[in-house]
Amino acid sequence: MSAGPNPPSQVKALNCPGCGAAITLRSLNQAVSVVCEHCHSILDAQDPRLTILQKFHAATDESRPLIPLGARGTIRGTVYEAVGFQRRTIHVDGIPYSWHEYVLFNPYQGFRYLTEYNGHWNDTSTLRALPTVNSNASPPTVTYLGQTYKHFQSAQAATSFVLGEFPWQVRVGETADVSDYVAPPRVISSERTGKEITWSMGEYITGSDIWKAFKLPGAPPERIGVYENQPSPFSSDVTRIWAVCIGFLVLMVLMYIGFDATARNEQVFQGDYRFDPQVRTEPSFVTDVFELKGRTSNLELKTDATVDNSWIYLNYALINQDTGQAYDFGREVSYYHGYDSDGAWTEGKRNDTVVVPSVPPGNYYFRVEPESEIARGPISYTITAKRDVPQASFFGIALLALLIPAALLTWRSMNFEHMRWAESDYAPADSDGSVLGKVVSGILSGGDDD
Amino acid sequence: MTQPTANCPNCGAKIVFRWSSSVQTVCEFCRSILVRTDVDLKKVGQVADLPPNSSPIQIGTEGVYQHQGFVAIGRIIYEYNQGTWNEWHIVRNNGSAWLSDAQDEYAVTFAAPGRKLPAASEVQVGQRFSWDNETYAVSTITQAHYKGVEGELPFQYWDKEDVVFVDLMTSGGKFATIDYSDETPVLYLGEAVEFDALKLQNLRSFEGWS
Numbered sequence: 192m193s194a195g196p197n198p199p200s201q202v203k204a205l206n207c208p209g210c211g212a213a214i215t216l217r218s219l220n221q222a223v224s225v226v227c228e229h230c231h232s233i234l235d236a237q238d239p240r241l242t243i244l245q246k247f248h249a250a251t252d253e254s255r256p257l258i259p260l261g262a263r264g265t266i267r268g269t270v271y272e273a274v275g276f277q278r279r280t281i282h283v284d285g286i287p288y289s290w291h292e293y294v295l296f297n298p299y300q301g302f303r304y305l306t307e308y309n310g311h312w313n314d315t316s317t318l319r320a321l322p323t324v325n326s327n328a329s330p331p332t333v334t335y336l337g338q339t340y341k342h343f344q345s346a347q348a349a350t351s352f353v354l355g356e357f358p359w360q361v362r363v364g365e366t367a368d369v370s371d372y373v374a375p376p377r378v379i380s381s382e383r384t385g386k387e388i389t390w391s392m393g394e395y396i397t398g399s400d401i402w403k404a405f406k407l408p409g410a411p412p413e414r415i416g417v418y419e420n421q422p423s424p425f426s427s428d429v430t431r432i433w434a435v436c437i438g439f440l441v442l443m444v445l446m447y448i449g450f451d452a453t454a455r456n457e458q459v460f461q462g463d464y465r466f467d468p469q470v471r472t473e474p475s476f477v478t479d480v481f482e483l484k485g486r487t488s489n490l491e492l493k494t495d496a497t498v499d500n501s502w503i504y505l506n507y508a509l510i511n512q513d514t515g516q517a518y519d520f521g522r523e524v525s526y527y528h529g530y531d532s533d534g535a536w537t538e539g540k541r542n543d544t545v546v547v548p549s550v551p552p553g554n555y556y557f558r559v560e561p562e563s564e565i566a567r568g569p570i571s572y573t574i575t576a577k578r579d580v581p582q583a584s585f586f587g588i589a590l591l592a593l594l595i596p597a598a599l600l601t602w603r604s605m606n607f608e609h610m611r612w613a614e615s616d617y618a619p620a621d622s623d624g625s626v627l628g629k630v631v632s633g634i635l636s637g638g639d640d641d
Numbered sequence: 642m643t644q645p646t647a648n649c650p651n652c653g654a655k656i657v658f659r660w661s662s663s664v665q666t667v668c669e670f671c672r673s674i675l676v677r678t679d680v681d682l683k684k685v686g687q688v689a690d691l692p693p694n695s696s697p698i699q700i701g702t703e704g705v706y707q708h709q710g711f712v713a714i715g716r717i718i719y720e721y722n723q724g725t726w727n728e729w730h731i732v733r734n735n736g737s738a739w740l741s742d743a744q745d746e747y748a749v750t751f752a753a754p755g756r757k758l759p760a761a762s763e764v765q766v767g768q769r770f771s772w773d774n775e776t777y778a779v780s781t782i783t784q785a786h787y788k789g790v791e792g793e794l795p796f797q798y799w800d801k802e803d804v805v806f807v808d809l810m811t812s813g814g815k816f817a818t819i820d821y822s823d824e825t826p827v828l829y830l831g832e833a834v835e836f837d838a839l840k841l842q843n844l845r846s847f848e849g850w851s
Binding site for chain 1: 692693694695697720722723724725744745746748765766767778780781810811812813814815816833836837844847850
């Protein structure tokens with residue numbers, strides 16, 4: 192099939208009975224209504240005399256179609272010609288909102304529609320199977336070919352402007368009850384006029400894809416806001432990032448179990464000491480030498496002290512006897528307790544643990560310099576050193592590094608869903624309500640099922 | 642397929658039947674509606690000009706449905722408030738079926754006799770009926786006008802006035818029509834089909850479209 196802006200289509204030479212202007216029929220004999228674009232008469236396209244069915248008032252420049260009638264473009268591999276254009280309007284709290292619908296035609300494949308609202312486009316066709324409505328669900332849903340669509344909005348849509356050809360009896364001012372059910376990137380719409388319901392399905396399509404298909408000049412209109420069935424740029428990423436997170440988490444737990452099992456966790460030194468701050472001698476001393484074997488690994492130093500409403504501060508140095516390299520650090524052990532109007536209270540504890548990372552093997556000793564309050568009398572304390580202890584904190588940091596981006600992306604995704612559902616019939620009534628509640632209800636109702 | 646031949650009792654032109662079980666045909670030359678009797682052809686009516694219609698299918702169009710080839714050998718044209726539609730009589734595996742084309746929306750159906758059918762006056766949109774373990778819901782009730790016939794049909798069908806059709810759909814894409822043309826309603830069961838799936842050949846061509 193050939194595409195081109197001015198195809199030699201089978202256009203019948205007809206004249207508008209209202210104003211005499213030339214009328215072109217692009218959809219062959221499939222058009223039911225055709226609109227004279229000069230005098231805005233809606234004509235019976237099935238009648239060879241083109242009887243006027245309705246005249247409507249409109250400014251000539253009102254609502255020009257972005258895709259000119261007669262333009263041809265390829266949608267899903269088939270060439271379609273734009274043959275009709277209508278504007279439909281709903282009122283929410285007295286404010287009119289309008290969208291545009293383009294009627295596309297191919298003589299073999301029939302009619303297809305493009306809809307546009309605020310720069311958001313949908314490629315729409317009528318459904319040939321019946322969706323199953325579950326109106327007891329909250330929000331109500333429809334199921335179509337195994338997929339569930341959530342009710343988004345219902346409104347009464349009025350046709351407010353028409354141009355070109357339509358495969359039905361179009362009238363300006365005619366209303367239909369429309370309901371949209373979404374499962375991004377698709378939307379199922381029902382249109383009820385009288386007793387009959389027509390179902391259609393739209394799939395989100397970008398303006399730039401339409402501009403490309405119809406070779407339109409310039410750029411499509413900017414998108415405003417989040418549209419009801421606009422695919423979230425985050426939802427698939429959120430699933431993926433959490434999958435990666437859980438994968439790493441499992442790996443980390445396994446690694447931790449592995450390290451825990453292989454860690455030697457071996458006590459290499461223990462010494463009991465007593466510090467009397469009232470004895471005015473030099474308090475610092477050095478311990479016996481102990482050997483650290485094997486690979487470079489950590490050393491855990493635990494201090495237990497008999498503090499009781501008192502404190503002891505210990506200046507430690509772990510010194511390598513062979514190289515003279517020293518690791519300096521200070522630790523405090525303090526424990527206070529008592530009673531007040533709220534009852535018993537405690538603060539601090541009687542021991543302290545510190546890990547010195549990456550200590551190479553060799554012969555080591557500690558230099559210890561204790562300090563405390565003179566008034567408190569002597570304090571006994573025990574120093575215990577363990578080699579190669581399992582370390583959970585590294586895993587904690589790695590976990591955080593994984594969780595922070597995942598949480599951030601989830602939050603952005605929830606925000607997107609919140610913006611989507613803020614335009615629906617299920618938007619929270621007051622904007623000062625709990626943000627968390629809104630976000631949660633948004634994500635619960637907005638999560639996609641596939 | 643045997644192709645019995647006869648002559649038009651009106652103009653003498655040669656009448657070739659594409660399908661041996663056809664009951665009615667239309668003379669291509671004088672447009673007489675001819676019905677087969679035991680001995681010869683009898684003229685029962687005359688086809689007026691067919692309304693302008695843009696079905697891409699024509700007599701002789703071939704296609705495939707459920708892995709079996711078919712050929713369109715006749716049609717009935719109806720008019721309703723949304724234009725016209727065609728019921729193409731197709732022959733497949735020496736049996737008769739219908740390919741309907743309503744504004745390029747296609748469905749293949751087969752006559753399904755012996756099912757319990759409601760009276761036309763009882764049917765309402767949305768009402769549900771079950772045949773052959775499928776639940777059908779009434780989607781449209783169409784007041785149609787018979788506009789003409791072409792080619793071969795499996796029954797006598799001509800000179801009708803207003804007729805009522807009830808269309809029904811299922812959630813899985815099955816399609817049914819109850820035809821209230823005659824006193825005894827006739828049920829057709831089938832399904833909606835995509836144009837591409839029918840692999841149609843020998844289609845009508847449209848100027849500017851290829």
